[in-house]
Amino acid sequence: MSKITAPDGDDASRPPRVVALGGGHGLHASLSALRRVTTDVTAIVTVADDGGSSGRLREELGVLPPGDLRMALAALCGDDEWGHTWSQVLQHRFRSEGDLHGHAVGNLLIVALWELLGDSVAGLDWVGQLLGAHGRVLPMSSVPLEISAEVSGIDPREPEALTTVRGQVACASTSGRVRSVSLIPEDPPASPQAVKAVREADWVVFGPGSWFTSVLPHLLVPELAHALVTTRAKRVVALNLSPQKGETEGFRPETYLEVLREHAPKLGVDVVLADTGTVEDTAPLTSVVGELGGRLELADLSRGDGTPRHDSDKLAAALERILTN
Structure with a gap:
């Protein structure tokens, strides 16, 4: 796969600067794809x-x-x-x-x-x-962080009652449904290098990954969140192939975007990338994407082996199309 060059108006001799946000297997998938598309990739990783x-x-x-x-x-x-x-x-x-x-x-x-x-x-x-x-x-931050989540459904007698769950492992494996997340300490310091990378990027890629514990935490670090909202970079959201038990159980494709908007109401999105096999009805997803100011891109992204993981080659091809348009 050929490497692409910078967007129009920039030095055409340099590759586009791409920042990828997340953690764990989801970020591993996006980085495995992005390094085949551009030689200027920076990963900003959760530390919780x-x-x-x-x-x-x-x-x-x-x-x-x-x-x-x-x-x-x-x-x-x-x-x-x-x-x-x-x-x-x-x-x-x-x-x-x-x-x-x-x-x-x-x-x-x-x-x-x-x-x-x-x-x-x-x-x-x-x-x-x-x-x-x-x-x-x-x-993403210069100090270790702790994730705190508001979770419903832990007590079957009170399915709508909220319980506070602390710790990334506990939040990711909860028997209830995560409704929102916050960080401890509440206003952690951002890594200055991470903020600089976002401000100088041409593209920022959110996801795929554990939505509440890997993707959204970046928007809860104030200085980093401000950079993500105000950067001149275009923003891509790569949706997951399937919900995760507890953390995103029952999510439809558009739900990921609705939760993203709840946690970062000022964040605009330019492109949402979704797998054709996971979107049964494009209308509600297209509607939410439009409300965020973006366009929807559908592609075959799955490994096709029954696991909910992205194929690196397919994801690279889809990202290349997006980054060149």
Whole structure:
């Protein structure tokens, strides 16, 4: 797939600057696609994970949770032998009966560099150089965050009653339905490099990913949210292929956009990308997209293997069409 150049009016010799927001598997999918489309990709990653290896390192050392940052770096590795090898090394988890069990090599490498350099962004840049990453990875905030969600349906006797659930893992795995999310601390500091990347971008891509725990949190960091609303960049929202139990159970395609608008009423959207197989009725989705000021793009994006995951090649082709129009 050929790389595209900057939009009209910019230096045609440079690639478009694209910022991708999210975390976990959804951001991994968008980065795996975007690095095939442009050579100027910056991932801005949520830092609220409190489970697994990341949660243990966060609790023990007081660092940013490295797991989603690691996954983003792995997604930006190249398709050559060097890239494949380092991606596997970064994602490798130890299996043992001791304290190392479950830790990802990449998490330990990232935290080691943070301790040596005393700078989270510099540490990630060093890992990126080692991997030959096709882009840059930044945390959305300079401090570890906690997600708090208002959830309904936990008590079957009072299905509309709201319960406050705290922690990313708890919010993502709740038996109820998430209605809204907030961050603790309430007004966290944004990563200055992340704000700068958004302001200088040509395109900003939201999603796919866990909607309440990976995508929306970026809009709850005040300085970053202001940059996302006021940037000259065009904004793309890539919708998920299926709802997630608890977090987005029962969501229709347009529901993701309605929730996005509730959390960021001033945010405009230029393009919404959705999978043809998940949109049964285009009318309500097209209506909400129009209310946000954008246009709807439909494409076959699924792997087609029964899993609710995007195919990197198909997603890359769809994003290339969008970024060149």
